[in-house]
């Protein structure tokens with residue numbers, strides 16, 4: 001730390017992103033990326049936009065906002081595109097939380113919520129998941145706090161039904177409830193259809209997972225016009241050009257390829273069932289996942305040892321060495337061929353172990 005670092009950030013522990021190793025070609029199942037590259041249309045559109053990089057990008061993302069709104073069945077002024085969904089989540093902490101509106105989220109959830117709260121000086125409460133790693137809806141009713149819920153949750157993959165989400169939103173009318181739907185396209189129900197009914201609901205989604213654009217950094221929020229206006233105030237007070245022109249073009253092209261996105265999601269769901277069944281047959285407990293990853297623990301080997309041995313064999317999964325997570329590993333669902341490599345290595349490691 002330099003002697004110039006503001007005292008308000010000196011205690012900040014930044015988020016640790018999953019490993020992105022460049023040394024070895026891993027079977028990379030650690031950061032919930034799509035195993036499918038973007039379509040040729042996406043690649044060509046981004047390349048065409050690169051030819052105009054001498055000009056500033058459109059700060060309103062007008063073509064992309066219009067197409068996204070049409071895809072979601074809302075109006076363009078009910079959406080806001082951002083640099084990944086991490087950015088809209090940070091904007092939500094900035095816009096809707098302070099000492100009078102503290103944040104609340106699960107104790108086991110996306111690790112960035114805590115960091116955004118700390119970054120913005122927002123007090124927060126962590127609400128424990130139950131013994132089955134589920135969110136207890138009762139704990140979120142009439143909370144009087146700004147609520148953040150990942151649905152499906154990470155790293156568990158478990159999802160709440162839309163009726164349960166609605167109960168939480170309806171019971172907190174004077175606080176914003178943010179539903180982070182980064183993984184919704186893999187099998188959960190979206191709350192987007194509720195945004196006109198509840199002016200306190202903000203739904204966030206991303207192009208990083210189902211739309212194969214993690215490296216493009218494109219996410220968005222959907223909510224009432226008033227909420228979106230507030231978030232725009234934050235955007236235009238930080239970085240109006242937050243979504244670069246190549247990413248705007250790539251995002252627009254990806255939305256023209258919705259059929260491809262749906263087909264890719266169907267393959268991931270199939271491979272998820274295949275992997276869950278195979279791991280269960282190998283003695284793992286696997287939480288029921290609605291996301292593009294599974295959270296699994298072996299009865300035979302510690303989570304850390306399995307992670308380390310898989311890594312030594314060229315298969316990268318995500319391990320969290322915290323008390324309630326350390327027996328598990330989070331495994332991204334890839335292609336069938338990738339899952340077969342994972343499963344073969346798991347079998348060999350377990351055999352060596354016994």
Ligand code: PMP
Pocket residue numbers: 083084085086087110150153154180182205206207208214217218219
């Ligand atoms: N929410 C959740 C629950 C996530 O797991 C992630 C991915 N790390 C994000 C949001 C942010 O993703 P991105 O910024 O790539 O849209």
